[in-house]
Amino acid sequence: MISTEHSDRLVAVSVFGEFTLADYKEFEELVNYKIRFQGQVDLLFDLREMVGFTLDVAWEEIKFSRQHADDFRRIAVLTDDQWLTWSAWVSQLFVDAEVQVFADENDARQWLADVAETAQ
Template sequence: MITTDHRPNLVAVAVFGEFTLADYKEFEELVNYKIQFEGPVSLLFDLREMAGFTLDVAWEEIKFSRKHAHDFRRVAVLTQDQWLTWSAWISQIFVDAEVLVFDDETDARTWLEATEEPAQ
């Protein structure tokens, strides 16, 4: 299950339990809408309560990241899990956004808000 929150140029997602393909599709739909109408966005993934993810989510994430390689400003990942930290680092291969891992939500949001506004 996921919860989503969005503000101008930011999409925040918190995952609880198993991250399923239906959850990921919900995330994709929101991000696609934001990109279409606002341009590049920053992402906040709160994975501290995630119990795992399905293989189809991993595959969908790779496809989505490649398709939107230039559509993200910054990506903050909240986790204390070393595997997820490594996974976040690997995802930088597919996107040109800065990706950082945090264990404190305030620090993550502060870093995301420090993003410069895009040129109009």
């Protein structure tokens, strides 16, 4: 299950439990809308409550990242899991965005806000 919030150029997603393909499709729809009408966006992924993801989510993420390689400015990932930290760094191969991993949500949001201020 996911929870989403968005404002101007930010899309924030919190994942609870297992991250399913239906959840990912909901995320994709929101991001596609934001990109279409506002251009590049920043992403905040809160994965601290995620217990896993399905294989089809991993495949969809690769396809989506390749299709939107230039559509993100910064991607902040909230997690304390080493495997997710590693996969966040690998995802940089598919997107032309700064990717940073955080343990603290306030730090992540501040990092995203810093780039948003300079973009205005």
